[in-house]
Amino acid sequence: MPLEWQLYLPRLWTDEPDRCRRADVPQEVVHRTNWRLALGLLDTLAQWQLEAPVVVADAGYRRQHAVQARSPGARAMSWPCKVRKSAHPEEAEPRQPAYGGLGPPALPRYRLPPRALSTLAVETGAEQFSEVTWRQGSKGAMTSWFAVLTVRPAGKQSLAAAQESVGGRRRWDGILPTRTLLVEWAQGQGAPTDYWMSNLPATTPVADLVRWAKTRRRIEHDYRELKHGLGLDHFEGRTWPGRHHHVTLVTAAQAFLTLRTLGPKAEAPARASTRPSPPKTC
Known part of the structure; x- marks a missing residue:
């Protein structure tokens, strides 16, 4: 599916085919969760x-562990993903119960x-x-303290992804x-x-890890600019193609403004003074 048809469509719509038809939603478009949409984008990129x-x-x-296991495009990529809960320490090892026959x-x-x-x-x-500074903000250097650990992910999704990553070629250990x-x-x-x-790898310089992890803040800033400054959330149309046209124009405007911001700044031409010259004295 091409990238222009990757907008999220909730079940509230897909469960009503007549509603989708009136809005010109293509028949092949079905409800897909956000992480599956992300997989599709990564695969298309590959x-x-x-x-x-x-x-x-x-x-x-x-x-993210399932994404890495299931997406050909994602497997070749590196990723930092914000997490919240728990993990196993690096030295943790599983035990296999004795076989009962x-x-x-x-x-x-x-x-x-x-x-x-x-x-x-x-x-x-x-x-x-250690103290790391990752960028200069509007109020000065953005600095905090960071450490790098090696852990093993926890949760059923991590277990399923690890089992799937072997592709059935061998028994998972x-x-x-x-x-x-x-x-x-x-x-x-x-x-x-x-977190x-x-x-x-854990040998990655901590400054690089911090810079990539903090990149999401910049993405959120750009998204707010798209919504409030350029009108991404101002669309009031009623058709699927119209929504895509609106998104395309807004993102093109964002790209143009970004290039203008990052481009070299031309020096302002010198202007002649309009103030009268002081009187000459003999």
């Missing part, structure tokens, strides 16, 4: 033989529950945190892949404040 070095996502895309052997499983990210971060020690966890502990806070999980 088909165009284009490469995004790093993909960033917020905590709403908690299926009936049915297939039980799969290996982690006997201990995952631990809160805040607990893992505190246990790493304050000496592991039950060991979840290691992931890099970036932890931010803002100055003056009693506990760590934010990002990534498939980038």
